[in-house]
Structures are given as C-alpha cells and as structure tokens.
Amino acid sequence: MNLITISGPPSSGKTSVIIKTIEAVRQRGLTVGIVKFDCLYTDDDILYEKAGVPVKKGLSGSLCPDHYFASNIEEVVRWGNVKGVDMLITESAGLCNRCSPYLVGIKAICVIDNLSGINTPKKIGPMLKTADVIVITKGDIVSQAEREVFASRVHSVNPTAKIIPVNGLTGQGAYELSTLVYSKEENTESVKGMELRYPMPSALCSYCLGETRIGEEFQMGNVRKMKMGENND
Amino acid sequence: MIEIKDLEVMTIGDMEKKYPFVLSFLENNKLDTTNFKETTFNDYLEQFHPDEFEELALDKEQIKKNLVVFVNQMLSFLGMDKDTVESITILPGVDKNGKRENFDELTINKSEIISIVGPTGSGKSRLLADIEWAANKDTPTMRTLLVNGEIPDHGNRFSTSNKMVAQLSQNMNFVMDLSVREFLELHAQSRMVENPGEVIQRIVEAANELAGEKFDMDTPVTGLSGGQSRALMIADTAILSTSPIVLIDEIENAGIDRKRALNLLVNEEKIVLMATHDPSLALIADKRIIIKNGGIHKIIETDENEKVILKDLEQMDLIINEMRARLRSGETLEKID
Ligand SMILES: Nc1nc2c(ncn2[C@@H]2O[C@H](COP(=O)(O)OP(=O)(O)O)[C@@H](O)[C@H]2O)c(=O)[nH]1
Ligand SMILES: Nc1ncnc2c1ncn2[C@@H]1O[C@H](COP(=O)(O)OP(=O)(O)O)[C@@H](O)[C@H]1O
Ligand SMILES: [Mg+2]
Numbered sequence: 001m002n003l004i005t006i007s008g009p010p011s012s013g014k015t016s017v018i019i020k021t022i023e024a025v026r027q028r029g030l031t032v033g034i035v036k037f038d039c040l041y042t043d044d045d046i047l048y049e050k051a052g053v054p055v056k057k058g059l060s061g062s063l064c065p066d067h068y069f070a071s072n073i074e075e076v077v078r079w080g081n082v083k084g085v086d087m088l089i090t091e092s093a094g095l096c097n098r099c100s101p102y103l104v105g106i107k108a109i110c111v112i113d114n115l116s117g118i119n120t121p122k123k124i125g126p127m128l129k130t131a132d133v134i135v136i137t138k139g140d141i142v143s144q145a146e147r148e149v150f151a152s153r154v155h156s157v158n159p160t161a162k163i164i165p166v167n168g169l170t171g172q173g174a175y176e177l178s179t180l181v182y183s184k185e186e187n188t189e190s191v192k193g194m195e196l197r198y199p200m201p202s203a204l205c206s207y208c209l210g211e212t213r214i215g216e217e218f219q220m221g222n223v224r225k226m227k228m229g230e231n232n233d
Numbered sequence: 234m235i236e237i238k239d240l241e242v243m244t245i246g247d248m249e250k251k252y253p254f255v256l257s258f259l260e261n262n263k264l265d266t267t268n269f270k271e272t273t274f275n276d277y278l279e280q281f282h283p284d285e286f287e288e289l290a291l292d293k294e295q296i297k298k299n300l301v302v303f304v305n306q307m308l309s310f311l312g313m314d315k316d317t318v319e320s321i322t323i324l325p326g327v328d329k330n331g332k333r334e335n336f337d338e339l340t341i342n343k344s345e346i347i348s349i350v351g352p353t354g355s356g357k358s359r360l361l362a363d364i365e366w367a368a369n370k371d372t373p374t375m376r377t378l379l380v381n382g383e384i385p386d387h388g389n390r391f392s393t394s395n396k397m398v399a400q401l402s403q404n405m406n407f408v409m410d411l412s413v414r415e416f417l418e419l420h421a422q423s424r425m426v427e428n429p430g431e432v433i434q435r436i437v438e439a440a441n442e443l444a445g446e447k448f449d450m451d452t453p454v455t456g457l458s459g460g461q462s463r464a465l466m467i468a469d470t471a472i473l474s475t476s477p478i479v480l481i482d483e484i485e486n487a488g489i490d491r492k493r494a495l496n497l498l499v500n501e502e503k504i505v506l507m508a509t510h511d512p513s514l515a516l517i518a519d520k521r522i523i524i525k526n527g528g529i530h531k532i533i534e535t536d537e538n539e540k541v542i543l544k545d546l547e548q549m550d551l552i553i554n555e556m557r558a559r560l561r562s563g564e565t566l567e568k569i570d
C-alpha cells in the first residue's frame with residue numbers, strides 16, 4: 001500500500017484536491033482509502049463517502065491534531081492494509097503552523113492556496129518546508145503574475161519540492177498530481193519505528209495540563225513570557 | 234555545481250554580491266543577516282543556539298541543503314539559453330470516448346498563431362494544459378508534446394522561474410496588497426529579470442496604452458479596474474516573460490483593445506495558441522484547431538477568403554466599440570452607414 005500524508009492550512013483546498021486526485025487515480029484502476037484528522041469538527045468524511053471511498057475520521061478534540069496524528073497513524077495504516085487499498089491518503093488540517101504530520105520515507109504533500117497572502121510561505125513552518133510536493137490551489141482566482149510570485153516565494157522556502165498548481169474546483173492539474181503520488185514500488189505495511197520529519201514542540205505548560213486560572217502563581221513547567229519593552233520581536 | 238563548502242566559507246556580504254537572489258532566500262526563510270554581512274554563512278548559522286532554531290522551526294542542515302539547491306537552480310536558470318524553441322509538435326491522443334484523435338501530427342513553428350475553437354467543455358483549456366505540462370501520454374488525453382521534434386526534459390515542469398510557457402488566463406484579478414510598482418518588482422524578481430526598473434517602466438507604459446483609463450505606479454493593484462488589470466497583465470506577460478510559448482485562454486470579455494493586446498503578445502520569436510469564441514480572434518490565427526468531445530477534430534488553415542471576412546468582422550468590432558463608447562458617454566445612437 002502507498003501511504004500519502006496531505007496537510008495544509010484550513011480551507012486551502014485539501015479535500016477538493018484529494019477528491020479530484022482520487023478520480024484520476026481510480027481511472028488507473030487503483031483503489032483508495034482516506035483518513036481525515038481534524039480538531040473539533042469535519043464533514044469531509046461525508047464528501048469522501050459520496051465519492052465512494054472507504055473513510056475513517058478522527059477528531060483530536062483537546063489535543064493538537066498533529067500530535068493526535070502521530071499517536072494514531074500506526075493503527076490507521078493497519079486499517080488501510082486490512083481494507084486492502086492500493087493507496088491510503090491522510091488529510092490533516094495544519095492548525096498551528098508549527099507541527100506537521102510528515103514521516104521520513106512517507107510521501108508528504110502540502111496544500112496551500114494563492115489567496116492566503118504573499119507572506120504565508122514565511123509563516124508556515126515544517127508543514128511547507130519539509131514537504132515533497134506542494135500543491136497550490138485557487139489559481140483561477142488570481143492572475144498569472146500573482147501565481148508566479150506566490151510560487152516563487154514557496155520555492156525559496158522549499159527549493160527541493162515539486163510545486164504543482166491544481167484547481168480544486170475543475171480538477172485541472174489533478175491528473176498531473178496523480179502521476180506524482182503513486183509509485184508501484186512503494187509498499188508500506190507498517191509505520192512502526194518511523195520518524196517524524198520535524199519534531200513537534202515539546203513544551204508543556206500548566207494550561208496544557210488543564211489549569212484554567214490566570215496569574216503567575218498558577219503557571220508551572222515550560223512558561224515563556226513576552227518581552228513587554230518598546231520593541232516588538 | 235556549487236557545493237555547500239563553497240558557500241559556507243563566504244561572508245554573507247560576498248554571497249549576496251555574487252548571488253543577489255540569495256537575498257530573497259534568506260528573507261523568506263526569516264534569516265535576518267543585517268548585522269552579519271562580514272560573517273561567513275557557517276559562522277552565522279553556528280551563532281544560533283539550538284533552541285533558537287527550534288523556536289524558528291528551522292533546521293540547520295536543511296537550510297544548508299536548501300541553499301545549495303536554490304543557488305544551483307538559479308545559476309542553471311540564468312546560464313540557460315532561453316528562446317530555443319523553434320517548434321512544438323502535438324501527437325494525437327484520444328477524445329473523451331477513448332477514440333483516437335483525427336490528425337496525425339501538428340507542428341507549430343515560431344511566429345505562428347493558432348486559435349482553438351469548440352463548445353464550452355469540449356477540451357480547449359485541456360489542450361492548453363497539455364502543452365504547458367509538455368504532456369507525455371500522462372494526461373487524460375494521452376497526447377504527446379514534442380519540442381523541436383523531440384521529447385523535452387520534463388524536469389522543468391516544476392520550475393517556478395524557468396517556464397517554457399506564459400499563460401494568460403480568463404481571470405486577471407489581484408488579491409495581493411501591493412502597489413503596481415511593488416507587484417511588478419516582485420514579479421520581475423521571480424522571473425530573475427536583470428534590469429527591473431526599466432522593464433517595469435515599459436510594462437506600465439504599454440498597459441496604459443491598452444487600457445482606456447490611465448493608472449500610475451503607486452496605484453494599489455487591488456484598486457485597478459477590470460480593464461486596467463487585464464491591460465497590466467497582458468503588458469506584463471508580453472514584456473516580462475521570456476517564455477517562448479504564449480497560451481491565451483478566452484480573453485474576449487476583457488474590456489481592452491484585443492487586437493492591440495495580441496500585437497503586443499505576438500512577435501517573431503513566439504508561438505501563440507489561443508482558445509477563443511471570438512470570430513475575429515479565431516481568424517487572426519494562421520490555423521485553427523477545432524475541438525470536439527475532448528479531441529482535436531479538425532485543423533483548418535485560414536484562407537484568403539476568410540482573411541477578407543476578417544476585415545469585415547474587424548469593421549463590425551469597430552462599430553460596436555464606437556457605439557459602446559457613445560452609449561457610455563451619454564449620447565443617443567444614430568445609424569452608421
Ligand atoms: N476558486 C477555487 N476554489 C477552490 C479551489 N480549491 C478549493 N476551493 C474551495 O475552497 C473551499 C475549501 O476547500 P476544501 O477542499 O474544503 O479545503 P480544506 O479545508 O483544505 O479541505 C471550498 O469552498 C472549495 O470549493 C480552487 O482551486 N479554486
Ligand atoms: N480527451 C479527453 N479525455 C478525457 N477528458 C477530457 C479530454 N479533453 C478534455 N477533458 C476534460 O473535459 C473537461 C472540460 O474540458 P475543458 O478543457 O475545461 O473545456 P473548455 O476549455 O473547452 O471549456 C475537463 O475536465 C477536461 O479535463
Ligand atoms: Mg478538508
């Protein structure tokens with residue numbers, strides 16, 4: 001089974017791109033399964049069901065969804081293998097711009113959109129910088145020049161990635177993307193022992209542990225204070 | 234090939250002098266080198282505490298690796314012979330029913346204009362996309378694209394600066410919060426233009442000739458009217474891009490002087506393909522491709538007869554434009570003979 005991890009900011013077009021890509025992949029006679037990770041709510045699973053693919057969803061609730069991903073990916077891969085799909089795709093919403101669900105040796109795709117602003121490539125951390133393929137959506141809404149400027153910014157923070165435009169509405173580019181994601185040789189039976197591409201923040205503070213009261217005396221563990229001087233850093 | 238050991242020992246100031254594009258790499262990777270111009274790149278990275286890297290979500294080895302890749306990509310781009318496309322050839326694939334397309338091969342040479350006509354949904358944009366991707370039996374149409382008679386290097390598909398193709402698409406809106414000047418500067422930078430100031434000046438002048446209402450360098454791009462944005466985009470595509478192939482997807486409702494726009498875009502060095510529903514644009518082309526049900530159905534050369542008809546059509550366009558202008562300025566219309 002091929003395992004593919006797809007991540008990206010909320011509403012960047014992940015689900016749209018995945019659905020169009022699945023169509024192209026299935027045209028080639030391959031079967032696909034989807035696992036959707038989110039924090040509080042998603043109805044992407046309904047969209048995937050409509051598209052006729054087996055889907056599993058996990059809501060991380062009070063946890064960072066990427067941390068939750070790391071704790072569950074092994075079971076998820078087992079599920080995919082039991083289902084016997086050729087390709088298992090995970091979709092996770094990158095919410096904190098700091099964590100990313102990518103594993104060393106597993107194909108990692110980041111989806112971002114042209115509308116997110118020209119400084120977005122700077123703001124997104126490992127989720128963008130360590131991806132193998134970067135899909136840029138919503139090119140239909142902006143001019144060619146703007147697409148180029150955005151893509152070149154993306155390129156400068158991740159020059160090794162393949163950058164590919166896909167229109168999530170019409171599917172333009174999805175077929176091209178599908179030729180990049182599947183490889184006959186890959187067969188992931190388990191992810192046990194694999195490593196994250198970039199460590200997630202290790203910080204644990206009182207509030208992580210359920211503290212609700214504000215005030216210095218309630219703060220323990222890894223506490224960091226803003227500098228309140230004249231300059232912003 | 235530059236290697237990391239070459240870059241590590243250079244001072245940041247020297248590196249920026251030798252490879253000016255490194256500035257945007259450092260900038261976008263949030264590496265503030267303002268006070269380190271005399272420091273070598275290696276020492277600069279070494280002065281960070283590991284916690285600071287974690288803080289910035291950066292990885293020292295990754296940065297080094299990316300910098301080397303980036304510098305080499307840019308150098309190879311700058312050293313490349315552009316404009317080496319003499320011709321492109323399309324080899325047939327299949328239509329939406331899997332039936333082979335109705336032609337043997339279609340070669341388009343430098344300086345030719347080809348129009349693409351057919352109903353909405355028939356596959357005009359798909360044909361343009363096949364050319365942009367340099368299709369190699371790996372798109373839904375199974376077409377193959379040759380450049381100068383050969384299968385091209387597909388490694389350039391993902392390049393953000395080295396584009397074989399410039400596209401002018403239906404949508405020409407702007408969403409970035411920048412002035413015309415800032416925007417063009419960024420675009421020139423992404424295309425690695427050598428004399429940006431002069432080029433930008435020329436783009437704005439050309440755009441102002443195309444658009445009815447004039448705008449200046451300090452206008453925010455989001456404040457341009459529809460016609461102004463399109464004029465700016467056409468001038469930008471024509472002047473900034475060195476791409477030898479220009480693809481135009483339905484620009485008719487653009488509120489600009491189409492004929493003039495086309496003149497600006499077309500020159501001896503370029504191959505132009507344009508999908509269109511507009512009869513005068515379709516006939517300006519040397520040949521037109523008729524698309525039906527996803528496949529190339531026919532290729533027709535524009536003959537003398539049609540060139541005469543083109544003159545009539547252009548006359549009608551003129552009349553329509555003039556009527557429009559009069560209506561807009563509050564006049565009542567009279568019959569023109
Ligand atoms: N115009 C345009 N809209 C898009 C494109 N891709 C996605 N969308 C829209 O963007 C919204 C968010 O897309 P979705 O796939 O749900 O994003 P996700 O949250 O990343 O999974 C939806 O309304 C999509 O229809 C695109 O390429 N162009
Ligand atoms: N030969 C083909 N085989 C399969 N699908 C095709 C083919 N040609 C076009 N399509 C698909 O048909 C749809 C409509 O094509 P498009 O190029 O957008 O039409 P147009 O630009 O003429 O309105 C697209 O999804 C496109 O990928
Ligand atoms: Mg989604």
Ligand SMILES: [Mg+2]
Nearest residue numbers: 357358359482
């Ligand atoms: Mg179209």
Ligand SMILES: [Zn+2]
Nearest residue numbers: 064066096099
């Ligand atoms: Zn997180």
